[in-house]
Amino acid sequence: MHLTTNTILICAGGACISSGEESVKEALERKIKEYNLQDAIEIVETGCMGACSLGPIMVIYPEGIYYQKLTPEAAEKIVEEHLLKGRVVEEYLYQGDKDKLIPQPQKEIPFFSRQVKIATRNLGVIDPLNIEEYIARDGYFALHKALKEMTPEEVIKVIKDSGLRGRGGAGFPTGLKWEFARKSPGDEKYMICNADEGDPGAFMDRSILEGDPHTIIEAMTIAAYAIGANKGFVYVRAEYPIAIERLSAALNQAREYGFLGENILGTDFSFDIEIRIGAGAFVCGEETALINSIEGERGQPRVKPPYPAQKGLWNKPSNINNVETLACVPPIIINGPEWFRQWGTEKSPGTKVFALAGKVKNTGLVEVPMGITLRELIYEIGGGSPTGKKIKAVQTGGPSGGVIPEEYFDTPVDYESLNNLGAIVGSGGMIVLDEDDCMVDVAKFFLEFSVDESCGKCTPCREGNKIMYEILDKITRGEGTEEDIELLEKLGNTIKDSSLCGLGQTAPNPVLSTLRYYKEEYLAHVRDKKCPAKKCRDLISYVIDPEKCVGCTACARVCPVNCINGEVRKVHEIDQSQCIKCGSCIEVCRFGAISKVSPAIE
């Protein structure tokens, strides 16, 4: 191995790739070669560094200088200035408050410094395609400890004592799940990893698979040892091609190194893992639907009981854990349950990865101790609103969850507290909503999703959600009645009680929780034909303020239906009968003369 002067970690997570990471890396390599520095400078493509809104990102060591929003030109300049001459290139540094430049935000900015990384410990730190980097970060040590020093029962006890709960949404205690599968009679058992992440707004599982695939392989092997399985499956969505590619490569390396296959680490325990790829069905994230899909059937859920621990894949006892849950397992085995319990609350120990999205400054992934308040999460770590508009609520748990209004932001984030508010921790998606977001629209949006994704097996979910959607659609068009609102509530509760699987049982939640906190918004739509957030198209009109309009014609030129009339330097006017409410005019007006009003002008 040759000595290097600098190591560049460049984030190759899905979000950074989509914003041009590859061309940045190519520019770096080209320029480095031009100066013949390729032996002195090492470039490592890592998993997701978390700060997706700043991408593409790279960190240059030994100093740990953090460069953001890179372009190929930026990369060339950084090679010439930073690497060659030792001068930090200021224009691509992280900008703190009041445009203060912060070369090492990892230490100073709460978005980075307040995180406690357990499940995401290797993300952005190692090359996911290099097993030796994983091993250097204590990788496969937990497997060694479990196989050589512990009985399966002891492994289960450690996980039980740690209080780790399923991170996929339901929050069921992981150790207990393992124990059921262990005690379930049968010689053939299966260990399954649920990587069919589909909740809108959640992307921690994708990031872990892309950035640290070996942790999943190690954890699955430990779990398989604990429950007595010799075969495992990872069920990944087809929408995650990068994750599939990296996991496949990691599986091959693990086999090569003897961490998978026959007689692992010289013991008599054998285990191997195969990947199964989904084909675009959200309901397959439900564990029994997932099992059906692996079996090559339609991904429709089964009636529970029997639970997968009794009759799972091919009717054999099976254990299913979510990606993030599994990623917590190796550190818990190494450090013990008490170590894990130092974070979080009594009933929700440890950390949780949240995906911040929507109207928040720092979007991306953050791993924080459970019990942190929503306010800390959204304002301190998330940096609050990017536009200065008032944050109205946060939507947690995707289509199975609910909204939490700003007044409740001092609530600690744990399974029980959020349940009490009518929301859920869920898979950890947090979509921040501001005053421009209409709650009826949000509810309708999620319901449309659930209607699309309903597998059609049971009537309450298939028909009931559709009717709820139709009512919501009516309300957003200004045609709803107060009876409709009552019906929504009744239907929602019935669907929750009578649906077969988790999808149907939780699908009405977005409606019920918005009704709980924002009934007045529903009533405004129904009684006054008014959308307070001015989002519902049928209830708004665009108008030009004659005081502010200077007659620049910008709006008239951009209007796709030519419904804005007016001469140069004279006040313009919108023909309401022709307007399609596309909003193009508001975007181009530099004088703030165009605004939305609700109710709509007849």
Added chain:
Amino acid sequence: MISQSEIKKIVEEARKEALEKQDILIYTLHKIQDKVENNYIPEESAKIISKELKIPLSKIYEVLTFYTMFSTKPRGKYVIRICTSLPCHVANGREIIEAIKDELKIDFGQTTKDGLFTLEETGCLGLCGVSPVIMINQEYYGNLTPEKVREILKNLKGGEEK
């Protein structure tokens, strides 16, 4: 169109990859769809799969039509999947959808006349940090604006003409 011998080869490969009898179907469908020029499963192919795997044709269609990523109709060379989940919606995803529909003059589920583009909806792609997001075949595109997306489509069209 894909030939019978090619389908046989795919099935053979699938058997070699230690897939069990029961779970081979979805895997095979993926492989065949990737190989077929128009990104779909033609009826002829479905019949051959049925014979090769000894699975009734009705069962194959039962599975085929359940999953949104499989198609029974020919699709364009570029399958555009637009994320229609909430994080993209609150980031003005609606405008992206309108820009694409306007640029290509097609609606969801349709293919352009030149056979280049098919427009589909998808659930969350997990790139909410850079929303709004679309996927074209296996590539992600994030932080989109109507202008950006029009440019991407124009570039793809332009690349085809050359």
